[in-house]
Amino acid sequence: MKASVIVFPGSNCDRDAAVALEAATGQAPAMVWHGDSEIPASDLIVLPGGFSYGDYLRSGAMAAHSPVMREVVARARTGTPVLGICNGFQILTEAGLLPGVLMRNATLKFVCRDVLLRVERNDTAYTSRYARGEVIRFPIAHKDGSYFADDATLDRLEGEGRVAFRYCNATGEVTQAANPNGSRHNIAGIYNETGTVLGLMPHPERLADPALGGTDGANMFLSLAETLH
């Protein structure tokens, strides 16, 4: 699988994503600078975490208008899988590839910790290695991670099975206590209509190595490697 990681000047999880991708695929991804308007032929495009252009305005709002995003949007529209992690998810919503918006956490504070997620679907390129309903552990690290969409959009997302992951407790129950940021419907990640674009706030690349305390995240990259080779 050939992957490309988009590097904005304030990206800071680009290396982490590249390390996890290389571990899963055996192949280093191309690192694509934000000022470039061309992306090499890729089976997967990753928008990594960080603070793309400082995010002093709405997170991801400026990145959505960068030259490279025009190309990302075009590739996504023709079916290239695009994975947005954390800031990448924020950018995907700002760029209109995913509905809704990521608002300031309900606590108004940055939060960095492991969370438990329920895998809602395992029939996508991202999740084939997981079981449906499986409870997995990923870290989160964000201040603007409260997923919001209006009722009609949420109904559509739920109806079309486009919720990818939900914050849950150890037994997989979706509870208020398990919601770290106030996201509606405990949504941690969503797909586009075709299931090819995934945006999620948690960081799979941060628990993809046993030395870091867990490997639940590695399965996402292994799923991609197996599905997209």
Next chain:
Amino acid sequence: MNIAAHAARAAEGITPEIVAEHGLSANEYKLLVAALGREPSLTELGIFSVMWSEHCSYKSSKIWLKKLPTEGPQVIQGPGENAGVVDLGDGQAAVFKMESHNHPSYIEPYQGAATGVGGIMRDVFTMGARPIANMNALRFGAPDHPKTRHLVAGVVSGIGDYGNCMGVPTVGGETNFDPRYNDNILVNAMCVGLADAGRIFKAAAKGIGHPVVYVGSKTGRDGIHGATMASAEFDDASEEKRPTVQVGDPFTEKLLLEACLELMAEDAIVAIQDMGAAGLTSSSVEMADKGGVGIELELDRVPTREEGMTAYEMMLSESQERMLMILKPGSEKAAERVFRKWDLDFSIIGYTTDTGRLVVRHRGIVEADIPLASLAHAAPVYERPWTKTEPQATVAAEEVPAPNSQLGALERLVGSPHLSSRRWIWKQYDHMVMADTVQRPGGDAAVVRVHGTGKGLAISCDVTPRYCAADPFEGAKQAVAECWRNLTAVGADPLAITDCMNFGNPERPEIMGEFAGAVEGMAAACTALSFPVVSGNVSLYNETNGIAIPPTPAIGGIGLIPDIATMATLALKRPGDVLMLLGAEAGHLGQSLYMQVMLNRSWGAPPPVDLEAERRAGDLVRALIRSGSLSAVHDVSDGGLLAAIAEMALAGGHGVVLDAAPGPMPAHAIWFGEDQARYVVAARPDKADAIHKAAAGAKVPLRLLGTIGGDAIRLDGEPPLPLAVVRAAHEDWLPRFMAHG
């Protein structure tokens, strides 16, 4: 108009009041005039005032700091550069330093703390290192002081937002609450970076006619006189100093980091220095002085944020996220390309000269023309009078009232402001970015993997201010020893330390006595433990209306774990494992947390530190960790033995069954005494014999404490204390405190 005429005209306006406003004494002004050979211009006065400030010149502390050991086979660069450098083997080096941002953080906690973090990271990447971990040591006033909550919230959020945006994990630190910090909080930020040992960049500007290049943010009017502010006491009007606090822009710093590292990979830079305290003045003076050259600056070329800035303002601005570099001639184009790529300002603002002078031009006028040696070396050095801190009597355990129940006392201790969990703080720090954090906050030391290797860097920040207040010498020894112990407890070889020496007004002999005692104590411990000081800073005048902080020599240490597979953690892992104490028990309760929390007052001498015992116990524990003999390790410090055991139980989610305290010492002295050089370790029962033998061979006392199991802390003769209860007490205090008025 030449400088002499310009200065003569300007000097007419330099009154004794203006001199005093610049923080210079009348005598220092006389020295200045003698060094210059004439009256200064206002710009020159400003330049001298910051260079001769306590913050930049170390004029009160210099003679004492020379007593600290700074060498060792592992040391690549000791004090004197932007940061210290130690060898990690395999051609790799760790670059690290800790620095205070106390005064600004009290006045404007968010920006003060944020720019403290920004400044220390610049010190590290200036040397060619990529920052890989941040830590911080914070001291706040009493929880019931009306400003404390506001200061905690602002400082934590400022530290978090800056480090989080930079993408450098903030992996831990320490926090104290004490009424003596009510009007002078301490914010000490530490940064550790990773560099190629053969590619360390320094500040010495060698070569004549080389371009002096300004990169980074534009210069504004923020932070003017920050260094001078940090060199004076606070009074009731200190709130008015808010405009002297700088404003941070972590995104620009991220760009600056990446651009600097990109340029450093090429062969273009002769010298580089960040513009921190005293901005353009200190960076240009220090680079030129270290390289033995002169420097000429053309201020019209300095990128400015505001219209009409004067030479005085530009030279003294402490606007953040700026760097000064001396480039190799011919590499200007390549350098400019890198900085433009990262959307940063780039301007050649001057050249090195052979005059040995700092010459500053602005709008065709020579605004300053000063012999560099007078700025860097002619600053007065004070041998300030000092009086030794009177030692206090050692308290016998029998004199300290016992609690009704040992486990009840434990519950109160772990739920007190002093020992409660700091999760509320570090949860706001991204401590996992860079995906190399192999030991997260909450343990004895944080550990980050050296990227792409199996090596780990252990990091810890330590000092116990109440010990230092009672006895600066023993207290400083203890701070160094505890740091060494924390690094040892995760299995690291301690390498070196950085320090932040936070004290009151050095012009008072009793404060100078505290400083002297602390330096002597640190020197003793650093020498005995082969744990040299490679960088640091001194922050004096931490007092308000004549009330000083307790002496607070914060120690930031790093250690190397050759193979992270052998790393130890404090979490209890297996029911059935045995729990043992390594180290001698003397039941020392003087200045203990038990006293403070249960009796609401502290008295007596702090626990003495036997450095030889410290070394024996530490070397034994490290060897046992490396041989895979131990399943959990924790050092014994604040709160004593029972608190240490409780922390291990909470981290692992396993209870313990403890044997009764052995006589004849009172039980509360055993459980809550804060004797040094001790570790609690857990091991499989079949390893106990070998551990006993090893301890006997190393002459380290060992006592069996009990067994791991269940979901409570059980102690003979008392009802069990459920872990859930301990956890609630431990975890709830800080969030509850921050949530409610």
